[in-house]
Amino acid sequence: MKKLLIIALVLATTAGFSQDRERKQEMQQKMKQEKQDFTPQQRADLKTKRLALHLDLTAAQQEEIKKLHLEMANERAEKSAKFQKNSEQTGYYQKTNARLEMRKDYQDKMKTILTESQYNAWKENMKRGKKNKSSFNRNKKQ
Secondary structure: OHHHHHHHHHHHHHHHHHHHHHHHHHHHHHHHHHHHOOOHHHHHHHHHHHHHHHHOOOHHHHHHHHHHHHHHHHHHHHHHHHHHHOOOOOOHHHHHHHHHHHHHHHHHHHHHHOOHHHHHHHHHHHHHHHHHHHHHHHHHHO
16 A cells, blocks of 8 residues: 555656646747847847846946947847848858857957956856856756
8 A cells, every 4th residue: 555655646746747847848938939029129128137237237338238239139130030031051160150250249349348347247157157058958858
């Protein structure tokens, strides 16, 4: 009788975790869809506000970063539209090189806008985000 009770308990627990995982995946897909519906202006605003909260930015820094984020969001939207129009695939090297150059320009501009301590905190946050993203993707594949 005890063994039967233990088996039933294990099965109920497993079923509960399985349902939680499915709900979590549905929520992530819904959030991803909602995030894609943002305009470049909205993306720039949200990203700037997150940074302002995290790095304690001044009003002048917020304005400069907002302009930078808006510029980057517009550029990203243009590239996305261009990619969807073109059926030709550009080479992996070209795409990767362009993305890395864009990232380097962004990093250089952030360095000029932020103070040294803010810049170091931003870099640390970027590393942490990259680490969390890679571990999330690893867990997602399993």
